[in-house]
Amino acid sequence: MAGHSKWHNIKRRKESQDAKRAKVFTKLSKEIFAAVRESGDDPDTNLRLRMALTKARAENVPSDNIERTIKKASGEAGAVDYEAFTYEGYGPGGAAVLVQTLTENKNRTVSEVRHAFSKHGGNLGENGCVSFMFNRKGQLIIERDEEMDEEEFTLEAIEAGGEEIDTDENWFYIQTEPDDFEEVKKALEEKGYTFSKAEIILFPDVNTTLNDEHAEKMMKLIDALEDNDDVQNVYHNFEVEDEQLARLS
Structure with missing residues (x-):
């Protein structure tokens, strides 16, 4: 079982995205568009598209939006x-940051x-310079x-092939190996x-904590990057505890 600390970054990222629903839809539509342009509109043969559709449906992107983008x-x-x-x-205090973008104008981005x-x-x-600090993992979050x-859910998640399972008062978190992701999800x-x-x-191998000054700047950096329409994902190894987050909020 994983400790709670590694999930704080995930939880905060989800809360941030929930507050920017329209931007999330735009970014997922862009990923679907790029996946279709790259390898066609059949998710059975286009893994990138299949993953984009999975993510879009989990974020409740309307089916009409998805179909329109594919067409x-x-x-x-x-x-x-x-x-x-x-x-x-x-980032501030030396935290590792990795930014994935999708753009039609590299110089601007x-x-x-x-x-x-x-x-x-x-x-x-x-x-x-920092990518070696991160590993690809599947992530499934259930409210x-x-x-x-x-206990029953944990056993079911383990039987389905979940690698690590954790929980807090609002969510269940399942981590998988990338190759097992779709099988666990389907089960x-x-x-x-x-x-x-x-x-x-991408999960960091090791998390880092920051003092309040650096932590506040780090959160502003993450927000600024996530607010950019060309930025698809922001990964980092900054670990913020609930008490520090409450102080800075």
């Missing part, structure tokens, strides 16, 4: 093409990402209700569970 990507010759770029750097780092006490680094028994869906989050993300 647009499939049918428009000469439509915009997005390129994926990853940027790495250090790198300029805006660099500006966000600089403005909030960090600095953009060379490729590879708790009063009828869910923690839990067959038991009637629905997901608030279902995606493959």
Whole structure:
């Protein structure tokens, strides 16, 4: 069983995204569009599209939005093409930050990402400077209700192939190996569970804590990056405890 501390970053990221629902829909639509342009509109043969659809449905993106995006990507010759770029750097206090982007204008994106780092006490680094600190893992998050028994759910998640299972008062968290993600997800869906989050993300090997000054700047850096329409994901190893988060909020 995982300790609670490693999930604080996930929980805070979810709360931040919930407050920016429209931006989340836009970013997921962009990922679906790029996936279709890259390898076609059949999720059975297009893994990138299949993962994008899984994430979009977990975020409750309307089916009409998804279908419209797929049709647009499939049918428009000469439509915009997005390129994926990853940027790495250090936040205030030396926290590792990895930023995944999807853009039709690399120069604009790198300029805006660099500006966000600089403005909030960090600095953009060379490729590879922090990526070695992260590992790909599947992540499934299920909202708790009063009828869910923690011990029973934990056993079901383990039987489904979950690698690590954790919980707090509001959520169940399941971590998987990337190759096991879809199998675990399907097994839990067959038991009637629905997901608030279902995606493959990057987990840091080691988390770092920051003093209040650096922590406040770090949270502003994360928010600034996530607010950028070209930024798809922001990963970091900053660990904020509930008490510190309450002080800074």
